[in-house]
Amino acid sequence: MDNYIIGIGKRIKEIRKQNQQTISELAQKAEVSGGLISRIENGRTVPSLPVLFKIIASLDVEVTDFFKAMPHMNGSPFLVSRKADHSVIEKEDEAVGFTYEYIFGKQLSAQGFETVLLTVSPDSKRDQVITDAFEFKYVLSGECVYQIDQEEVLVCEGDSIFFDGRIPHVPINRSKTPCRMLVIYFFM
Incomplete structure (x- = not known):
């Protein structure tokens, strides 16, 4: 699976833990199942864009801040556009x-x-x-x-x-x- 997609799950888990939220609390706030949050965090599934943005909002973080700290993409720590x-x-x-x-x-x-x-x-x-x-x-x-x-x-x-x-x-x-x-x- 693409490193960036796995990175989204890791980033969700990182912020959730910083916020001292359980999977169930985040799922309830985002109006999704706890099983979906778990699968996303473990890189086993990719959320749709609307669901991803609901989860990000439920983490009480700005979209720009969420993606700013994303891990490696395609084996590289960054993508550059000149x-x-x-x-x-x-x-x-x-x-x-x-x-x-x-x-x-x-x-x-x-x-x-x-x-x-x-x-x-x-x-x-x-x-x-x-x-x-x-x-x-x-x-x-x-x-x-x-x-x-x-x-x-x-x-x-x-x-x-x-x-x-x-x-x-x-x-x-x-x-x-x-x-x-x-x-x-x-x-x-």
């Missing part, structure tokens, strides 16, 4: 003021993820979109409003937002400066 290798992603729609740069992607068992830098210009125009992924966005500079269905959420430098991309959404930059953010798509 700036010189980034490329601009061409989108089909006619969005004005949006630039997507491909940073990194990796297939983890059946779950894929992709990381991009998104710059939303003050003059940007776009309709709401739908993606077949959960989206995690970290604002590197500037600010924008995320319209998710009918709700609006202001995110500023240092803020992050995570949501189900199957809900119509769009970032709107109402400021006078570009908003730059790191975006991680977790494909289902």
Whole structure:
């Protein structure tokens, strides 16, 4: 089994023990079975993405902190994506003021993820979109409003937002400066 997948289970167990939680307590809080938690921790099964995020939330840890301390991946302690290798992603729609740069992607068992830098210009125009992924966005500079269905959420430098991309959404930059953010798509 992939070292990274096993690492997810080890990381869950590590945080659970730091929190002095039993498997049963974590399972109850995450609304899953204790047997599932045990199988995940021992690297015998891989949780679906929604279940993984429920477990992470039940551990009272931020998603970024959970993955920041992940162990080795594919026999290496890290994966590097060099700036010189980034490329601009061409989108089909006619969005004005949006630039997507491909940073990194990796297939983890059946779950894929992709990381991009998104710059939303003050003059940007776009309709709401739908993606077949959960989206995690970290604002590197500037600010924008995320319209998710009918709700609006202001995110500023240092803020992050995570949501189900199957809900119509769009970032709107109402400021006078570009908003730059790191975006991680977790494909289902």
